[in-house]
Amino acid sequence: MFEAKIALDAVGDEPSWFVFRGDELLVREDNPSSATPWRGALPRELAAREALTLGLLDGRPAFACVAPDDAVAPTGAVFSPLRPLHARLSASAFDAASLASQLVYFARHYRYCARCAQPLAPIENSRARVCTGCKHEWYPRVSPCAIVLVYDGDRVLMTRQPRYPAGMYGLVAGFVEPNESVEACATREAFEECGARLQNVRYFGSQPWSFPHQLMVGFVAEFAGGELVIDRGELEDARWFHRDALPLLPPPVSIARKMIDAWVRREL
Ligand SMILES: [Zn+2]
Structure with a gap:
């Protein structure tokens, strides 16, 4: 089960990570029936600069993050387009991956304020990002x-x-x-x-x-x-x-x- 949440009270160990490189998601190759793309600590080269909170996936915290464009998948994993993963991930993991995809898209494509061109910054307990210049808040586009x-x-x-x-x-x-x-x-x-x-x-x-x-x-x-x-x-x-x-x-x-x-x- 996936329960979307903007904030989590406590982050236990072994969170699930939805790591996107561009619009491709990191998934384990060695465990095709895995219900989650990546569980546990991320390899150092993929460690999140900004963790985007997704919610609870099967009771565990789930986060998304943006990998560098030149990131290489760890051994046993691949970056895959999201759409074909519907047939492979559990329904709840695909639901979390879909949310992750939209939040990552927002983080990657909306980096500067459209009013004053200053950088945007995340806001605690919100999906919006705030302009560091004029303080206007921008919400993910739907x-x-x-x-x-x-x-x-x-x-x-x-x-x-x-x-x-x-x-x-x-x-x-x-x-x-x-x-x-x-x-x-x-x-x-x-x-x-x-x-x-x-x-x-x-x-x-x-x-x-x-x-x-x-x-x-x-x-x-x-x-x-x-x-x-x-x-x-x-x-x-x-x-x-x-x-x-x-x-x-x-x-x-x-x-x-x-x-x-x-x-x-x-x-x-
Ligand atoms: Zn602004």
Whole structure:
């Protein structure tokens, strides 16, 4: 179990460490079923300059830290991209790793104040960082995105972005604009990306998505008409697929897949 905490009362021995080099996480190679990427003391060359508190992982303290760009993995360990680790780490360790990824991203990319260009410093008992010049507090960025499963009887509207693996289709999705509700975003994206009008838009659920800091908010909606017009600036393709003839789907970790699976099981 992973319990996110901003601060820990006491740090016992053998904490779990989520060490990132760039956007890659240090994991033990010699113990593939390990529930945690690294437990115990860190090798000296990776020792944390700044430990970012994650919380309690299986009752033990867990921290993240940023390794130098030229850091070399200790013997028996490798640096791995986060996404494929979903199939390898326990659900709770992957949850902690996802939080670690977002905090490390913030620490690496938000180092200076956008108002006055002075360095930012950590704040005790807070996820924010404070400007050492003007004292403005900056919080880790979370970017809300709407994702919507649009169906019409036994057909589902699916989209393909150029960066997807060959043959894979996902769902209509996009970032929320300033002063826009997430529901309105879902409706707007379906029309902008595919020319589809929606009705009966219902909330499905949400999921943090640490690539790098999205919050995916899922909806299910009925197709209410419209000509399929594909926004080629955003999409490589979009088309309707029958329930019994779906293409390669997004990985099980994604909310897109959870929504598609639920629709295929006729639970939506
Ligand atoms: Zn400042």
